[in-house]
Amino acid sequence: MLHLLSIVLLTGLLVAVLVQGFKSPSSLENEKIYKQLMQLKVVVDSLCLPCPWDWKFFHGKCYFFSKSQRTWNDSATACQEVEAQLVIIDNDEEQTFLSVISENEVSVWLGLSYVKEEGIWKWVDHSPMDDRFKKYQRGNQSETEVCAEVTEGLWTADRCDLNKFWICEKSAAPCPASKV
Incomplete structure (x- = not known):
């Protein structure tokens, strides 16, 4: 502002x-x-802005909420093009922030997909989903390739080839020390 x-x-x-x-x-x-x-x-x-103009700042990270819809893979590519990644939820506070700030009843891609061969959910950085986040999951992953979306604060699995909104995240830029 x-x-x-x-x-x-x-x-x-x-x-x-x-x-x-x-x-x-x-x-x-x-x-x-x-x-x-x-x-x-x-x-x-x-003046120092830790995030690009149309991004939101929270706990040292910048978040971009898309205004268009893409497949999960295309969403991941769009994030990479702006030196970010599809969002990886690290804690309950971040989950709450994302649930509150994203519009209700809109499905949004997370950086999480189900690796059927391994039988586990993995984030875009290849780390496995922590079991403490299972409380946010709803539904199952019977498809060959499914990706995680968040709707109304709960994570569901859907086909990765469907078009949905997405959230990118990246670290906030440090502000230089004041020279005053």
Whole structure:
């Protein structure tokens, strides 16, 4: 929000510079406006956003909630293209955050799929699903290839070739130490 406000202020000042330039050719007035712009630039440059503009921040991670639907594999590729991965749920707090922030009754791909040959659920980083998350599972995985989706806070298995929304995650960017 602060970032957006700064952009609006900077835009306003730029418009003011243009308007002032047309109204009065006074170089003293233009110098004053230029100094104000440079002061604002210093403030804008010091802002730090740990996540890209349309991502959500939670506990040191950035989350992207898609606005289009893709298959599970295409969703995983879309996340990789932005240097992220389909979401891996590490704890109950993250599960609650994702359940609250995603829209109700919308199925969203998680970074979890069932490996039938091994008989286990694995995350996109190849780690097995921890048994403590079984409380979120609903249904079974009778299909050859199934992937996990979350709907209304519960995980269900569905065919990986179906189009659904998805969630990407990546580590938040560290903000540089303030020089003030």
